Amino acid sequence: MKISRVDHFDDTAFGAWHAAAREGVGAGRFDPPLFSAAQSAVAFRAADGPYDYEIYGAFVDGRIVGTVRLELPKHDNLNLADIEIAVVPAHRRQGIGTALFAHIEARVAELGRTSLFGVVNQPIGADEVPGVGFATRCGLTRRNIEMRRALDLPVADELLDRLEAKAAEKIGDYRLVTWTGPCPDEHAEQYAHLKSLLMSEAPVGDMDYEAEVWDVARLRADEKKAADQGRDILTVIAVAPDGVIAGHTQIGVSREGEHRAFQWDTLVLPEHRGHRLGLALKVANQRALQAGYPKHTSIETWNAVQNGPMVSVNLELGFREVERYEEWQRG
Template identity: 55%
Template sequence: MRITRVDHADDGALAAWHAAMFAGLGAGRDDPPIVSLDDVRVTYRTPDTSYLHEAYAALDGETVVGTGQLEAPLRDNPRYADVEVVVPPEHRRRGVGAALWDALHDRCLELRRTTLGAEIHQPIGAEPVPGWAFAARCGFVHKMTEVRQRLQLPIAAERLDELEAHAQQRIGAYTLRSWQGPCPDEYAEQYARLKGLLATDAPLGDLEYEPEVWDVERLRENERTAAAQGRTVFTTVAVSPAGSLAGHTQIGVGDKAHQWDTLVHRDHRGHRLGLAVKVANLRILTETRPDLRTVGTWNAPDNGPMIAVNDALGFRPIERNEEWQRIES
């Protein structure tokens, strides 16, 4: 067995890598939100000034028996990197994961990345997945839990009307603005700043992570990548009486729909803006894409206000996403 970095320009190598990754990440899970091969091609072949992306394959002869990924921020968090080790069930307990981890760890040290993050997907009600023991052996510590939830579509228009009326009781002079695709120029600077708050204003548990640096350049680059992946991004923002952006929500739609950011600025909380923007965005989504059957989302259990909003909308938990970290001494 040997570990090799995947050539992003090699269609065959990237397809074999994705197939093994899909088999490993999807094992034992309910409708796992795994990126498509087309998305992977765009991610690895599109210039990105915000993240370094590298893919690794464990090869037994010419067969990919395991995959690794490394993602390192380039604009902020200079000592941080996310790593992922995936082994399909039929190739486990042969040292494949350990060999991939060694290669990723060496590369992180080469890049001077000393705070490493990893994610483990734990179906609710199931026995602990093998990733728990593996992460602990590799020196990772469990730092935070997020709950993956799913909403069945369509939502009855009457239910959306009820929730909209509930939000309107507190919304006062705030107004809502929605769009599909790129952010309008008039809001771009404000919106970039608002997106940058998510990494620190949303609950992080015990994770060690520095604020992200967002500007219009990063926002536009992010939008171009989404468009290249064939995604339509539905956005709704709340605008304060003074004209500043007070909160926002986004849903990214390719073959499936996934809730992305939702955040209300700390200075504007208490007006049911989170509920207001999510109801408005979901209404537009269901009217525009009646073919969609589900929306997925992730939230920390201690994010009480957002959990309450999701419960009211009808989201139901299906999986825990466990966030682990290793910090080099």
């Protein structure tokens, strides 16, 4: 077995690596939400993206049987290295994961990063997955748990009407504004600021993670990445009477191919909470999704389990649990 870095700009090498990574990361999970090779290539190759990427393969007889994806934040969290290690099922429990971890641990130290972060996906109702024992053995500890939930589409109009009426009881003079695609220039600066707050305003448990640094350039790079991946971003913002953006929600939706949409950020600023804006935003975006993308059959979302207000909105909409997304960290 030999471990080598893989050139993610080489389509053939990248395709082989991606197929092995998909097999390893997706094994035993329900319909895992994984990027296609083309979508991953867009993210990994974007020069203006917020992360640098390195990828590695464990080769046996010229075939990749284990993979590492190393993601290195560029604008914030400069001590952090986000790693995804996977071994295809037929080659597990032979020390390949351990060898990949040792390789990447050395590389991360060489890069001067001191905190390792990784995710273990635990399907609901399944036996404990190997990632738990593996991450523990690598010295990481479980810092936060998010729940992945799915909702079949369409949500009945009667339910959306009822939830909208419930939100209207408290929404007062806030106004909702909806768009598809890039954020209008008039809102871009405020909106980039809102994006920067998600990781400090949403509960992250015991994870050591700094506030993200966003500006309009990062917002535009993020929008370009989604467009290059064939995705539309559906956004709703809540605007306070004084013109301040009080909250927002986003759904990422593929224009073709995948018939599953993804809930991205939802955030209401602390001083604007208590007006049912979270519910109002989500119902409005749900309607936009169903009106614009009638072939889509589901939407998925991730929330920290301790995020009571967001979880209760999602339960009202009918989301059901699929798997735990456990965030593990060392340092």
